[in-house]
Amino acid sequence: MSERTEEKNRDDLRRLQLVELDILKEFLRICKKYHLRYYALGGTLLGAVRHKGFIPWDDDVDMGMPRPDFEKFEAIVEKELPDYFHYLSYQKTKGYTHYVPRMTDSRVKVVDESALVDREKDAWIDIFPLDGMPGNKILRKIHCFRLLTARARVNYSLFSTNVDMKRQDRPFHERILITAGKIFPVEKIFRTSRELDRLDRLMKKYDYDQSPYLVNFMGIHKLKEMFHKNNYGKGADYTFEDVKLRGPYDYDFVLKQMYGDYWNPPKAGEMNHHNTRIKE
Secondary structure, three states: OOOOHHHHHHHHHHHHHHHHHHHHHEEEEHHHHHHOOEEHHHHHHHHOOOOOOOOOOOOOOEEEEEEHHHHHHHHHHHHHOOOEEEOOOOOOOOOOOOOOOEEEEEEEEEEEOOOOOOEEEEEEEEEEEEEEEEOHHHHHHHHHHHHHHHHHHHHHHHHHHHOOOOOOOOOOHHHHHHHHHHHHOOHHOOOHHHHHHHHHHHHHHOOOOOEEEOOOOOOOOOOHHHEEEHOOOOEEEEOOOOOEEEEOOOOHHHHEEEEEEOOOOHHHHHOOOEEEEEEO
16 A cells, blocks of 8 residues: 555545544533433543544544433434434434444445445444443343344344454454354344344343443443443543543553553554545
8 A cells, every 4th residue: 555545544534533523522512411421432432541532543433321311312312413413223213223323424424344235324423322230140141141142133134234344353253153144144034123122122121220230232342341330430531632521430440351451552454443434
């Protein structure tokens, strides 16, 4: 790749990040207006801690909301948004098949090249519901297994469009499942609407405010994003670009569980690009 091409790619990525930052600011405005709890998650939290903003090669924003606040947010968000911003959820938006809702900016189109079939989408940020997990270890393990099974069924129902085929760091069992998905007609076996509803019921099984543990199960790290609530506490503020984001109080514990030695960025070939680009 030439130096000129690399520079253009960096410029395009930064353009996308700034669009996402504008969507994020609208999300924060609504949360502040209605006193809703939220937390920066995953790469967004890591970017805030390590870079004071976006991870330089990252192209998405992940925010999480405790389920009670998430449901309040869903009830009011559409009336709060300007005309060019939209809220997408599988329950309300025809043709939208992700379990995790998004806030989008319809003025900016993005090409997602991660799955078997490229898809054009509006620029977006993800908003993850945070759900309760039981304190009893055995019950927690049983619930984890049921969640993993339900998520796999959803992914099989959307195999050609929603499964990231270019991700390099998948564990062995996920590679086996993906291989099986390429061989068998899994999209004909599992009906998406039914599987999403099944997953939704399981996610809500344990009341968030009454549970000692929480999980962002639909994040890329799945059960690595399960923590005792003491790790989140009432949260703490972190600088992210030109805004302040609320994140888990014990960010060090959270990021170590998810990323290991998170202070040292990965080598260039191991950076987790999300295979999206702004459509020219």
